Amino acid sequence: xxxxIRSSFRNRIFIAMLxxxxxxxxxxxxxxxxxxxxxxxxxxxxxxxxxxxxxxDALSGVxxxxxxxxxxxxxxxVVHSALHRGxxxxxxxxxxxxxxxxxxRDYARFDIYDTGGHCRYTTGTTLPAAPLDAGWGLLPxxxxxxxxxxxxxxxxxxxxxxxxxxxxxxxxGYIAVSIxxxxxxxxxxxxxxxxxxxLLLDGRWRTIYYSRPxxxxxxxxxxxxxxxxxxxxxxxxxxxxxSAARQAEETGFTLILQQPRTFTGxxxxxxxxxxxxxxxxxxxxxxxxxxxxxRYLSRPVHQLDEAMGQVExxxxxxxxxxxxxxxxxxxxxxxxxxxxxxRANLERNLRRQQELNETKLRMMQxxxxxxxxxxxxxxxxxxGVAHHVPQVAELSTSLAAILRAAISGDDTVTLDRxxxxxxxxxxxxxxxxxxxxxxxxxxxxxxxxxxxxKLALQPLVENAILHGVADLEEGYIKLWAEDKDGDLLLNxxxxxxxxxxxxxxxxxxxxxxxxxxxxxxxxxxxIIRLHFGERYGLSAASLPGGGSRVTLRLPMRKEDRGEEPxx
Amino acid sequence: xxxxxxLVFLLLLLGGCGASPEAPxxxxxxxxxxxxxxxTSHREAVYRPIIQEFENRTGIWVQVETGGTGELLDRLAxxxxxxxxxxxxxxxxxxxxxxxxxxxxxxSPLTDEIQPAFRCPEGTWTAFxxxxxxxxxxPVLVRSNPPxxxxxxxxxxxxxxxAFASPVISGSSYTALAAMLQVLPGGDGDLLAAFLQNxxxxxxxxxxxxxxxxxxxxxxxxxxxxDVALRAIAEGRDVALLRPKEGTCLLPDGMAVVSGCAHGDxxxxxxxxxxxxxxxxxxxxxCLRRSAREDLSWSEEPLDTxxxxxxxxxxxxxxLLEQWRALSGGGAP
Numbered sequence: 026x027x028x029x030i031r032s033s034f035r036n037r038i039f040i041a042m043l044x045x046x047x048x049x050x051x052x053x054x055x056x057x058x059x060x061x062x063x064x065x066x067x068x069x070x071x072x073x074x075x076x077x078x079x080x081x082d083a084l085s086g087v088x089x090x091x092x093x094x095x096x097x098x099x100x101x102x103v104v105h106s107a108l109h110r111g112x113x114x115x116x117x118x119x120x121x122x123x124x125x126x127x128x129x130r131d132y133a134r135f136d137i138y139d140t141g142g143h144c145r146y147t148t149g150t151t152l153p154a155a156p157l158d159a160g161w162g163l164l165p166x167x168x169x170x171x172x173x174x175x176x177x178x179x180x181x182x183x184x185x186x187x188x189x190x191x192x193x194x195x196x197x198g199y200i201a202v203s204i205x206x207x208x209x210x211x212x213x214x215x216x217x218x219x220x221x222x223x224l225l226l227d228g229r230w231r232t233i234y235y236s237r238p239x240x241x242x243x244x245x246x247x248x249x250x251x252x253x254x255x256x257x258x259x260x261x262x263x264x265x266x267x268s269a270a271r272q273a274e275e276t277g278f279t280l281i282l283q284q285p286r287t288f289t290g291x292x293x294x295x296x297x298x299x300x301x302x303x304x305x306x307x308x309x310x311x312x313x314x315x316x317x318x319x320r321y322l323s324r325p326v327h328q329l330d331e332a333m334g335q336v337e338x339x340x341x342x343x344x345x346x347x348x349x350x351x352x353x354x355x356x357x358x359x360x361x362x363x364x365x366x367x368r369a370n371l372e373r374n375l376r377r378q379q380e381l382n383e384t385k386l387r388m389m390q391x392x393x394x395x396x397x398x399x400x401x402x403x404x405x406x407x408x409g410v411a412h413h414v415p416q417v418a419e420l421s422t423s424l425a426a427i428l429r430a431a432i433s434g435d436d437t438v439t440l441d442r443x444x445x446x447x448x449x450x451x452x453x454x455x456x457x458x459x460x461x462x463x464x465x466x467x468x469x470x471x472x473x474x475x476x477x478x479k480l481a482l483q484p485l486v487e488n489a490i491l492h493g494v495a496d497l498e499e500g501y502i503k504l505w506a507e508d509k510d511g512d513l514l515l516n517x518x519x520x521x522x523x524x525x526x527x528x529x530x531x532x533x534x535x536x537x538x539x540x541x542x543x544x545x546x547x548x549x550x551x552i553i554r555l556h557f558g559e560r561y562g563l564s565a566a567s568l569p570g571g572g573s574r575v576t577l578r579l580p581m582r583k584e585d586r587g588e589e590p591x592x
Numbered sequence: 593x594x595x596x597x598x599l600v601f602l603l604l605l606l607g608g609c610g611a612s613p614e615a616p617x618x619x620x621x622x623x624x625x626x627x628x629x630x631x632t633s634h635r636e637a638v639y640r641p642i643i644q645e646f647e648n649r650t651g652i653w654v655q656v657e658t659g660g661t662g663e664l665l666d667r668l669a670x671x672x673x674x675x676x677x678x679x680x681x682x683x684x685x686x687x688x689x690x691x692x693x694x695x696x697x698x699x700s701p702l703t704d705e706i707q708p709a710f711r712c713p714e715g716t717w718t719a720f721x722x723x724x725x726x727x728x729x730x731p732v733l734v735r736s737n738p739p740x741x742x743x744x745x746x747x748x749x750x751x752x753x754x755a756f757a758s759p760v761i762s763g764s765s766y767t768a769l770a771a772m773l774q775v776l777p778g779g780d781g782d783l784l785a786a787f788l789q790n791x792x793x794x795x796x797x798x799x800x801x802x803x804x805x806x807x808x809x810x811x812x813x814x815x816x817x818x819d820v821a822l823r824a825i826a827e828g829r830d831v832a833l834l835r836p837k838e839g840t841c842l843l844p845d846g847m848a849v850v851s852g853c854a855h856g857d858x859x860x861x862x863x864x865x866x867x868x869x870x871x872x873x874x875x876x877x878x879c880l881r882r883s884a885r886e887d888l889s890w891s892e893e894p895l896d897t898x899x900x901x902x903x904x905x906x907x908x909x910x911x912l913l914e915q916w917r918a919l920s921g922g923g924a925p
Contacts, residue, residue: 166649229647250655269620
């Protein structure tokens with residue numbers, strides 16, 4: 026990844042822009058979501074706190090008055106004497122009972138039990154039929170304690186009892202207080218918002234009151250398990266938020282407010298899903314945009330880089346097209362100017378070099394006065410004639426012809442003239458090798474007018490003589506012309522030993538050439554390639570039956586005599 | 593670059609995933625020494641008042657997990673490395689005795705109050721109550737010849753009409769099975785095969801399901817602990833009770849401290865509590881259970897009992913259950 030980013034300017038721009046586009050977007054989105062959640066949670070917590078405080082005040086107020094009333098009743102002589110007497114309904118007692126319990130009778134019921142657990146007096150409508158078990162639960166607990174003892178009722182609700190003691194601490198009976206579901210509804214009603222629910226749990230988190238009695242079992246069991254396991258309080262289904270507040274130490278009760286959670290699990294999941302989808306869309310869009318944009322921005326740099334590479338490979342005719350007017354546009358223009366300048370400079374240098382070469386050649390030509398050489402050769406010829414040595418005359422005539430051709434100013438000659446020179450050369454070599462080879466020239470008349478570089482054929486023939494037939498008794502050299510693909514092919518073959526494979530390879534591969542033998546052939550090849558281009562030049566092959574063939578490929582050009590080319 | 597990526601990633605994580613700012617309710621949970629975890633196979637009507645009274649008197653928070661005795665024993669065996677439970681409350685003494693390695697011996701100071709027959713000499717378990725297995729039938733469907741003996745369970749006349757809880761899950765059901773095998777003559781394997789054949793593939797999961805099946809008429813007869821039957825009769829359901837004429841077993845159900853548990857002291861405290869006179873009295877008066885204490889003998893209907901071989905029942909438990917599973921077709925419980 027890192028390597029990929031660093032490998033290209035465009036990738037860097039791409040990643041940088043992607044980050045710039047995405048990071049604030051995603052961060053902002055996530056932050057917004059989180060802030061919203063936190064804000065709502067904080068609101069809920071604050072609401073819960075105030076409501077719980079209010080509910081707690083109401084509850085502790087009622088419980089305190091219960092204690093006071095129970096104490097008052099337990100100490101009342103009317104109650105004592107009524108229990109002593111053991112009779113039925115006593116008017117005085119009921120007067121005391123009703124008067125004392127007046128402030129709380131909306132919420133709570135007060136009963137007076139005898140020591141056997143039978144209910145004797147009640148503020149309720151009827152006396153409970155079944156006696157309380159005096160050996161189990163609330164009553165023994167009250168017997169052992171000083172004040173009012175609170176217990177969660179077996180089926181919910183709150184029960185409390187206080188022992189009534191006579192002289193010397195003898196137990197006379199019990200004052201029992203019970204607050205049932207309806208009492209709690211009355212007590213807590215209007216003190217919490219309608220969407221919330223209230224739970225009142227005892228010291229071990231058993232239900233005393235739940236504003237939704239049907240769910241009491243599941244919810245409280247779940248909360249208790251969560252509390253004991255040290256988990257957050259989420260209830261049975263996690264759709265509510267629970268805030269707990271412990272009440273006064275002596276009761277050990279816990280009030281819990283259940284608030285509906287705005288961001289419940291499913292809502293939160295939907296929210297996250299939507300965020301994820303939007304996020305993914307944003308990522309895709311950003312990817313697309315930044316990819317295109319990075320391409321647009323990095324294109325001039327990329328083009329410049331490409332062009333620079335071309336220049337490095339030797340192509341100076343490169344030109345950057347740009348219509349931009351900014352730094353990159355100016356950079357491209359500068360690049361164009363620079364290559365232009367460079368190319369012009371190169372051409373100037375080349376021309377100067379050529380001029381220099383030509384001057385050098387002329388100077389060398391001038392060093393040896395050719396007329397002096399012709400005259401001398403002429404003299405040699407006549408001396409040969411006068412002394413009846415025709416070979417000398419012939420030799421000097423041929424040599425003079427070759428010399429003249431060599432130093433004449435023209436670069437190209439007709440094939441006809443070139444062949445004439447070749448024949449002169451063969452004449453000279455025939456004398457030297459004593460007619461041990463024959464040279465056959467088979468060039469159709471239509472090719473003879475073609476223009477060829479001066480002295481291009483002679484090195485081929487020389488090669489055929491020196492490296493081909495020199496050591497043979499009956500050497501045979503053939504020279505013929507043909508045309509192929511519009512080019513002129515001049516072939517020289519011999520029946521000599523052929524060309525060694527290593528030399529052959531070098532001859533056919535211009536790049537591998539080194540200085541050494543066959544210098545004449547290399548020169549011809551180089552001159553032709555330089556003059557006419559890479560597709561022209563020299564190729565060589567060993568023939569299957571022995572001997573070799575060297576082929577010169579030239580463009581078909583005619584001497585400008587207004588004739589139609591014959592081929 | 594890499595640091596930048598990490599930073600962005602962290603910020604995203606912080607922003608997106610910490611969405612629930614909920615912490616456990618601090619300050620409300622009790623301290624470790626105020627806790628007790630109890631696995632019980634008792635019915636709720638039995639364990640709930642007793643445990644709540646224990647909580648009220650001691651201030652200890654009791655966490656209850658319920659299940660069949662066999663189920664709970666399997667769970668204890670699975671958790672043997674790090675026990676989640678402190679006390680097994682309920683389960684036939686034969687079942688508890690079959691896996692003594694799961695429990696830590698404890699002899700309560702109140703052991704002397706227990707009937708001598710219900711004392712465990714090794715202290716592996718402590719008797720809580722006793723539960724004789726009885727036969728029940730639906731008096732509406734069974735007019736004559738009600739099932740009055742263990743042999744009735746093998747009687748082809750009742751084939752496919754017997755409600756029986758799987759002994760693999762229910763401890764009392766295992767006790768019933770072991771009692772039947774001990775009482776009836778013949779090889780255990782043959783008796784078991786004959787019984788399963790008579791059940792005709794109907795195996796229930798708990799004693800209360802057996803009562804339901806008999807009461808609603810989907811089965812005619814069944815075998816369950818006495819208290820379950822008495823409660824059903826008290827509730828006015830169509831169930832009648834018969835004690836087998838060969839005699840029934842009077843097997844104690846026990847409490848045992850789990851070996852290596854976290855709150856052993858509280859577990860022992862609970863055992864002492866459960867043996868108290870007031871608790872045992874409450875048990876026999878309100879839960880229709882026979883008390884384990886000697887001083888609280890059940891006045892009603894003295895029981896014909898035979899000498900139930902507890903050692904044999906606990907030794908054979910694994911083998912018999914294995915045989916049961918094999919005969920009832922592997923997959924069935």
